[in-house]
Amino acid sequence: MPTQSGTNPLSDFRNFLYLVWKHLNLPDPTPVQYDIALRLQHGPRRDVIEAFRGVGKSWITSAYVCWLLYMDPEHRILVVSASKSRADDFTTFTLRLIKEMPVLQHLIPGKDQRESKISFDVGPSSASHAPSVKSVGITGQLAGSRADTIIGDDIEVPNNSQTQAMRDKLAEQVKEFDAILKPGGRVLYLGTPQTEQSLYNLLPERGYNVRVWPARIPSEKQLAVYGERLAPYIKRLIEAGGVEGASTDLQRFTDEDLFEREASYGRAGFALQFMLDTRLSDADRYPLKVADLIVMSCNPNLAPVRTIWASSPELAINDLVNVGFAGDTFYRPMHVDTDWAEYTGTVMAIDPSGRGKDETSYAVVKFLHGYQFLTACGGFPGGYEDSTLKSLAEIAKLHGVSQIVTEANFGDGMFTKLLQPVIQKVHPCRIEEVKHHGQKxxxxxxxxxxxxxxxxxxxxxxxxxxxxKTIQHYPLERQAHYMLFHQLTRVTRDRGALVQDDRLDALAMAVNYWTEHMARDTDKAAEAHREAMLEKELNRFMEACGRGENSLVWSRV
Known part of the structure; x- marks a missing residue:
């Protein structure tokens, strides 16, 4: 039990936590649990507590709510959970602690006070529109509440953070906290992040401080990721000679137990749930990286027969807008062949707009010797307007498009019928419809x-x-969703992973068109080109020699 502080030993929340654990017939709180309790009591007004799964965050939170009411019965607390059932469980458990623990008996609600699994008052509190404790799901009724302390207890779970749309919705929902928080009040979150785009990683931009308790002593690379967020207790373990990979809370999980859980969860799941390190998880979930692209200026008619990629730091491009994840960088090529040739062809893929906020998107991709060159990509609001059709035709003309492919699923080919006469007038070329099946x-x-x-x-x-540049006319909060490279780096195999996917879909259509040509080995194609050029030079030499002999004969005559 921690050292007593002040005249009342229970003025230290850690001592109160000890009493709660004894009442529940639990072992003494672990050092990590005591450290979390200390942060709860003395942390900043806007705080995020991230701790490994199984540390007992929700139980500690219930004890903390009881302690706040013990210290000040007039305190108003709103606890927000991921779902209504989880919120109801929290309120029920907290009320049972008040009714069963002798030290809290005076807080039992009176006959004329609120007492339900949704909200309740404590005995000494005065009449108020706001109950002493109210617990609600994040999708429940937040408006109209008032609170001195708002606690987001595991507010983010896989069910509400799988897709970008879900994450955006959650990020907007928690903004309501500022409207219901009393002046001088406190907002704190306890939870485990789900992805790098987690709400908890967004909160520091809104003025929140973050504290992290991983299940194992982190490696040097992980220390760099955690930075100042790492809990001082974990830092003290490292300074005391803690071995990398050892359990930070042996009373909760032994090293052997953690190894078993890692084998069960897999590396990505364990890194996420127990190490609070989202890098591996996001590397697996988001397979498309801008670092895998080759970024170089493209000639309208010619391209090098071979281009070599590398990710050396000196090749990194830092003056382009990069919406990829941290560490995902654009790179210029390490080597560009001196031999150039005309493109095999140029395709323009068009993804017609559906309804609502979709774009009519396009991508222009040229092809040579196994390489594909993205020379244009963008989108237009709407889909059937004359201005959109004419703009697409002008783009096809500008880039010398030889083939257009359009998505036929929408409008039963109506878009293609409208586009054909415009294309034939501005830039005659073939138009082909493609139909897609399965998950996009x-x-x-x-x-x-x-x-x-x-x-x-x-x-x-x-x-x-x-x-x-082409997304600037959209509302600020929606701009990124329309960017090709935002879509490319955020797409996952989950259905509905993206808010908008039009430009990315157009790029995939164009790349797919050239897939059959990709079977050609790049090196063989380059060698074949060199042989063809050599043969051409030899023919020129022979022709020159022939002309020289004829000139000599005529001079003798």
């Missing part, structure tokens, strides 16, 4: 991942610049 996200990743991982997709830097 799976199809996009299966198409792009092999090409990108082999570093055969070359992107003109102008495409990256225009991708950013």
């Amino acid at each position: 996200e799976q199809r996009i990743i299966d198409t792009l991942e092999p090409v990108m991982m082999q570093h055969r997709l070359v992107v003109d830097p102008k495409v990256i610049e225009q991708d950013y």
Whole structure:
């Protein structure tokens, strides 16, 4: 039990936590649990507590709510959980502690006070519109509440954070906290992040401090990731000679137990749930990286027969807008062949707009010797307007498109029928419809991942610049969703992973068109080109020699 402080030993929440654990017939609180309790009592007004799964965050939170009411019966507390059932369980458990623990008997609600699994008052509190404790699901009724302390207890779970749309919705919902918090009040979150785009990682931008308790002593690389967020208790373990990978809380999980859980969860799951390290999880979930692209200016008519990719620091491009995850960088090529040739062809893929906020998107991809060159990509609001059709035709003309492919699923081919006369007037070329089946996200990743991982997709830097410029007319909170490279780096195999996917879908369509040509080995194609050029030079030499002999004969005559 911690050292007593002040005239009342229970003025230290750690002592109160000890009493609660004894009442529940639990072992003494662990050092990590005591450290979390200390942070709860003395942390900043806007705080995020991230601790490994199984540390007992929700139980500690219930004890903390009881302690707040013990110290001040007039205190108003709102606890927000991921779902209504979880919220009801929290309130029920907290009320049972008040009724069963002798030290809290005076807080039992009176006959004329509120007492339910949704909310309750404590005996000494005065009449108020706001109950002493109210627990609600994040999708429940938050408006109209008032609180001195708002606690987000495991507010983020897989069910409400799987897709970007879900994460955006959750990020907007918690903004309501500022409207219901009393002046001088406190907001704190306890939970485990789900992805790098977790709400908990977004909160520091809104003025919150973060404290992290991983289940194992972190490696040097992980220390760099945690930075100042790592709990001082964990730092003291390291300073005391703690071995990397050893359990930080042996009373909860032994080293052997953690190894078994790692084998059960898998590396990615364990890194996420127990180490609070999202890098491995996101590396697996988000397979498309801008670092796999080759970024170089593209000639309208010619391209090098071979381009070599590398990820050396000196090749990194830092002056382009990069919406990829941390550490995901654009790279220029390490080597560009001196031999250039005309493109095999140029395809323009168009993904017509559906309803609502979708774009009519396009991507122009040229092909040569196994490499694909993205020279244009963008989108237009709407889909059937004359201005959109004419703009698409002008883009096809500008880039010398030889083939157009359009998505036929929408409107039963109506878009293609409207586009054909405009194309024939501005830039005559073939138009082909394609139909897609199955889950879109799976199809996009299966198409792009092999090409990108082999570093055969070359992107003109102008495409990256225009991708950013062409979304500026959208509302600020929605702009990123329309960017090609935001879509590319955020797509997962989960259905509905993206809010918008139009530009990425157009790119996948264009890349897929050239897939059959990708079977050609790049080195063989380059060698064949050199042989053809050599043969051409030899023919020229022979012709020159022939003309020289004829001139000699005529001079003798």
